[in-house]
Amino acid sequence: MxxxxxxxxxxxxxxxxxxxxxxxxxxxxxxxxxxxxRSIHIVGVDMDSxxxxxxxxxxxxxxxxxxxDGYIPRMIALANRVDADVILPLTTAEVEPxxxxxxRFDATVMVSDREALSVANDKGSLYSFLDREGFDAAPDYRxxxxxxxxxxxxxxxxxxDRPVCFKPPVASGMRGFRVLDEDGDRLTRLLExxxxxxxxxxxxxxxxxxxxxxxxxxxxxxxxxGDEYSVDVVAMGDSVGPVIPRSRQRTRAGISFAxxxxxxEELIETATEICQQLGLRYNVNIQFKYDGDGTPKVIxxxxxVAGTIIMGVAAGANMPYxxxxxxxxxxxxxxxxxxxxxxxxxxxxLFRTPDGEPYHFGSTAERKRQVEAR
Numbered sequence: 001m002x003x004x005x006x007x008x009x010x011x012x013x014x015x016x017x018x019x020x021x022x023x024x025x026x027x028x029x030x031x032x033x034x035x036x037x038r039s040i041h042i043v044g045v046d047m048d049s050x051x052x053x054x055x056x057x058x059x060x061x062x063x064x065x066x067x068x069d070g071y072i073p074r075m076i077a078l079a080n081r082v083d084a085d086v087i088l089p090l091t092t093a094e095v096e097p098x099x100x101x102x103x104r105f106d107a108t109v110m111v112s113d114r115e116a117l118s119v120a121n122d123k124g125s126l127y128s129f130l131d132r133e134g135f136d137a138a139p140d141y142r143x144x145x146x147x148x149x150x151x152x153x154x155x156x157x158x159x160x161d162r163p164v165c166f167k168p169p170v171a172s173g174m175r176g177f178r179v180l181d182e183d184g185d186r187l188t189r190l191l192e193x194x195x196x197x198x199x200x201x202x203x204x205x206x207x208x209x210x211x212x213x214x215x216x217x218x219x220x221x222x223x224x225x226g227d228e229y230s231v232d233v234v235a236m237g238d239s240v241g242p243v244i245p246r247s248r249q250r251t252r253a254g255i256s257f258a259x260x261x262x263x264x265e266e267l268i269e270t271a272t273e274i275c276q277q278l279g280l281r282y283n284v285n286i287q288f289k290y291d292g293d294g295t296p297k298v299i300x301x302x303x304x305v306a307g308t309i310i311m312g313v314a315a316g317a318n319m320p321y322x323x324x325x326x327x328x329x330x331x332x333x334x335x336x337x338x339x340x341x342x343x344x345x346x347x348x349x350l351f352r353t354p355d356g357e358p359y360h361f362g363s364t365a366e367r368k369r370q371v372e373a374r
Contacts, residue, residue: 018063022307026052066098127139145217163223166178168216229262234283237280262339263337
């Protein structure tokens with residue numbers, strides 16, 4: 001499926017953006033549109049033929065999943081057809097395949113080198129790197145792949161006297177994340193918590209984990225009870241551009257629904273050092289959570305543009321566009337961040353015409369369609 005809704009004769013730049021159905025796609029599209037420096041033609045792709053972001057871009061097309069054999073050939077063909085200048089991935093599953101094939105594209109692929117990605121995308125490797133390099137932000141963790149190692153790790157980290165967390169080493173968002181907490185009221189949790197609650201007990205998860213043919217590989221780590229922050233970075237290998245921390249005051253399924261852009265120097269310094277030592281490039285997101293002693297610990301790194309990066313954009317730092325400028329080899333301007341900017345997120349609906357064209361009710365495109373239909 002493909003559609004062109006605006007001409008590109010006056011376009012200065014073409015961005016091929018993946019993950020048009022990702023939760024943060026709308027904000028990232030708005031961020032790219034917000035610059036008055038140049039006209040940007042956005043081509044959105046997704047494996048879902050009904051991705052909501054198709055209603056927001058100038059052209060759209062479907063592609064295979066990032067780990068499918070046909071993904072890279074399809075992306076190369078699309079990039080050549082639309083004469084893309086840069087490729088901006090929004091989903092974790094596409095980052096490493098694009099990095100492996102970057103030399104096959106004429107466009108600049110906005111992903112870090114494969115060596116850096118192999119650490120950033122794997123929590124066990126990441127935590128080992130942080131510990132080895134002496135970062136105070138390294139959480140206490142164990143990497144396990146057997147039931148006995150899992151039980152030993154849970155016990156060593158203090159369960160059942162203290163909560164303990166675990167998650168697959170490579171996963172996106174909240175997928176697979178659980179908190180083992182024996183102190184909670186199980187009846188209250190059953191009847192009053194939403195079904196997507198991450199809190200459980202060892203007795204509840206052990207039969208499920210051991211039912212697999214092979215025990216899954218897991219990263220088991222200390223429970224961090226303090227405030228959570230996301231830090232967005234424009235990384236440039238051995239240097240960085242803007243570094244913007246933002247609180248995650250209210251989340252749903254790992255997505256921020258309320259937060260504040262805050263100037264926290266310890267987070268800015270730590271995120272900068274991590275990106276430089278790993279040699280990360282373009283948009284990078286590092287998630288921190290404070291422990292009981294007030295020390296920020298790294299939960300994970302997303303070596304791609306983050307879904308709620310628009311918080312920094314609204315505060316004065318257009319991080320997606322600045323990363324695009326870096327990809328084009330252009331110098332980055334200074335930014336004036338309005339620290340204390342707050343965000344609250346809400347839902348918006350997507351509709352489709354009887355012939356399948358996507359639109360947002362009340363949008364300029366929909367009003368134009370209604371006028372033409374009269």
